[in-house]
Each structure stands twice: as structure tokens, then as C-alpha cells.
Amino acid sequence: MAAVTETLPGAPTTGTGEGERRGRDRFHRGALRWVLLVVSAIVALLMIAPFVIMLLNTFKSPDDYSAHGPLSWPHEFYTHGLKVFWDRVDFPVKLWNSIWTSGLVAIFGVALSLLSAFAIGIGRVRGRLWIVGVFLLANMLPQEVLIYPLFRMMQDIGLNNSGWSIVLIFTVIQAAFGTYLLSSVLGTFPRALLEAASLDGANRWQILWRVVFPVVRPTLSVLLIFFFIWTWNEFFIPLVMLTTNDTQTVPIALASLQGDRMLDVPTLNAGTLVSLIPTLIFFLFFQRTLTRGITAGAVK
Template sequence: MSTRAKATASRRGPGSYAVVAAVTVLTLAFLAPFLVILLNSFKTSADYRAHGSLSWPASWNWDVLGDVWQRVDFTQKLVNSVETSLGVVLIAVVLALFNAYALGIGRVRWRTAFLVFFLGVNVVPQEGLVYPIYYLFKELGLYDGKLGYTILVGITYSAFGTYLLSSVFSGFPRELIEAASMDGAGRWTILWRIVLPMSWPTLSVMCVLFFVWSWNEFLYPLVLLISNENQTVPLGLSVMQGQYTSDPTALSAAALLGVIPMIVFFILFQRSLTRGVTAGAVK
């Protein structure tokens, strides 16, 4: 063992090992439900009733996933969720960028009042907005349409994005803005050439958060998307549970199908998320 390794090992006291043990326990506790879902997704109903939910499958039954896929028309639900989530991300990020640019850098009048308004939008519960939104969509002909739902959720999320980006832009180096203005750059040029590239870490984190939030939305789709061809993944999976009937293996398979896209999404964009978080920490 090298001298540096020995020094590092000598600095590790009981507190360090306690922290490692606590993190390990928390990680196992976090992963335990996913492991239970994974095990039960490949069991037959008879196997589940005979051995319970914590036993290893007697035989890996892949037919359960295929049956659930067909029953909920998962292909259509998956396409709907991807379309609406990407649309929400696009609308929310663009609106938040423009709003925050005006509030954080443009310094418009009544900036504080606008920020309080956007903050208030974030704290209003969805249950208090569903009733008026339902009738508004009915009047505008947007009810049971993916476009109206996407616009609604995108605008709602943009309030949080505006509040977040405004705080970031308020600390933006004014010297860069003034130097660009002296060189003849207009507001659009400053936004696209200076502000936007330097804001990519924060914007990438917002994109990930908005996509995940939109994917997991349940109340708004439940009220506004009633047709089977327009429903998203959470709504499709909810039909697996009835009032008087329950199939635990099918429910586990449905939950597994619902969480797999999120796992793939995080694997693909974990680098962007990590860069965004570490960039904010370094600043």
C-alpha cells in the first residue's frame, strides 16, 4: 500500500464507516420496491399465491409482460407520453427562457411582482385548477386533445422555470452584456450568442425535470384525456387495478413497463444532469 493510500485509510474514522453504512442501507431501502416489482413481474398468479411476493419466481414467465402490453395498448400510450412530454419540455423551456431573460437581465418594471406571481403559480394545487380548466377546455374545443393538454402543462411548468432561471440570470455578469452592447449586439444576439450558451447546464437540468414531471402527470391527463387513443402511460397502467379485482403480477408488470422508459431516459441524459448540477455547485 502506498503512503498516500495509508494516509487516506488512517483518516477514516468510525464516522466515515457509519456514513457509508447509512448510505448503503438507504440505497437498499430505495431499491427494495423495484426488486419486488421485478420479481413479481415474471411470476404466474399461482406462483404468487403459493409463495408470496418476496419469493424468487419458480419459473420466469415472460408472457405476463406481453399480456399487459396488449391489454393496455402500451405502444400507443408510450407514443402519447413521449409526444406530450417532449412538447411540454419545448414549451416550458422556451417560455421560461424568454421570461427569465426579460426579468433577470432585461430588468423589466415590476420584476418582483412578476416573480411573486410565478412563484404563486407553483404553489397552487392542481385540484384547485382542474375545475376551471375543464370548462375552459370545453369552451375552446381543446378537451380530450393532446395539443391542449401539452400547452397547459408546458405553460404551468414554465412558471417554475421562469422563477429558477430568473435567479440565475440575476447574477449574470453584466460586463459581458455591456461589452456586447457596445460592440453593436442587439437583445436577440445577446440572448442567443451569450446568455443561452452559458445557461446550458441549468437548461439541461430543467429539461430532465420537466420531462420526468410530465411523464408522471396523472390528474390532468385523467380529467382532460379521456379517449383511449390519447391517454398516457400512467393512465393506461391504472386500468390494471379494478374495484373488486386485482392481479398483483399484472400490476407489477405494468409498473415495470412504466418505469423502464424513465430508467432509459436517465441513462441517456445522466451526463447532462450531472453537468448541470456540478456546474451550479462550482459557480
């Protein structure tokens, strides 16, 4: 005999309708995830494509490039372009100049940003809003406006054609941004924590290094990485300030490969690849620090 089930009027219904709705929601969420995954993969490929093309043209001879174009596979493993770039621009000297100038700018810029932001955000100096506005305005000024007075200033103090001119200029420029950022962060620092440290006998210097610095250290690590990369990529001011081969940096070395009437594309790609490797290593080495700094700042 076949069992017949009836649903009495007013009896509670089963969870079939709710289960179907949950199934549909799960299906839509799963479909949305696949769409986002496909879009992310396409964006990633578009971002990687220029680097792949650069890598192909690095190991391609000039004749091969002229005959088959930039998108073809190299017909031979051509490494002479790397040697030409290395010898023509004296790359080890350029690399060292970029490393020590960018490193000092990152360290000095972060230190100056912390001290200035501590005075503005926690010290509560008079005219705090006006000072922060000046720092914001300094970040908006184009380098073309600053180049002439900066060049004359470096000449007057005897630092023309010296890497120290780059260190001084970009320490101030980067510290302007760092001060603007940190002053807003320290302006919301818990006053109760500062008052407790003062009651325990801590002076201003001890409050800075034992109370404030541990809290903002993740943000400082992010600024350190950004200041290094930003200074490394600078071109216009170093091009004007540094006039000889023994003081110039990596971006200027790349620009020297471009002539008035001829451009050796494989050599330029080889130089770009060699110049990209140090910054890539630096980013991979500090990637965890950057991630922790951003997430810690978001949590705080």
C-alpha cells in the same frame, strides 16, 4: 554496551506526539468512512428493495403470488402478465402519447422559461418582484384547484380529449417554475458583460443567444430533463383531460389495471416494469448531461 539517550532540558522534542495524533486522526477518519459506507449501502439496499420485489412479482403467476406472497422467489418464469398488459392497454399507443407530449412540454417549457426570465432578470421590467411572486404562487397551487377552469378552457378552444391540451397546460405550469428559477439566476448576471456586448453592437436577441444562452445552457439542460420526467409522471390532469384510449398516457394505462373488486398484482407489476424502462433509458442517456448541468451551475 547499551546506548543510553538522554533528553536535555529545553531541547526540542521529537515529532512522536504529533505523529501519534495524526495516526489517531487518520484512524478516526478511516472509521468514519467505513461507517458512512455501511450506512450508504443500507440506504441503497432499502431504495433498491421495491424494484427487486417488483421484478420478482413481474415474472410470477397469480396463483404463485396468492400462494406464496410477494417476497417469494417465482416457481416458474411467468411472462403472460407482460403480454396481458401490452395487449389490454395498447401500450405502444400510450408510450407514444407520453413521449411526444412530455418531449414537447420539455422543449416549449424551457424556451418559454428562458424568454420570460430574460425579460424579468435582465430586461428589468417594472414590477419584477411582483411578477416573480406570481410565478412562485402559481407553483404552490394544487392541481385540484386548476382542473375545472382548465377543463372548460380546453373545451372552449376545442382541445378536449387531445394530447395538445396536456402540452399547453404543462408547458405553462412547468414554465412557471422555470421562470422563477432562471429569473433569480439572470438577475445576478454580470452587467459589465451585457454592457460590453451592447457596445459591440449586439441587440437584445443577439445578447440572449450569444451571451446569456451559453452561460445558462447547463441549467437549461437540467430543466429539460426535469420537465420531461415530471410531465411523464403526471396523472390527475391527464386523467381528466384524456378520456379515450387512443389519447391516454402511460400512468393512466397503469391505473386502468386496477378494478373495483379485483387486482391482478403480477400484471400490474409487469406494467410498472415496462412503463419504467423508457424513463430509465432516458435518465441513463442524459445522466452525464444532468451531472454536468448541476456541477456547472454550482461552479457558476
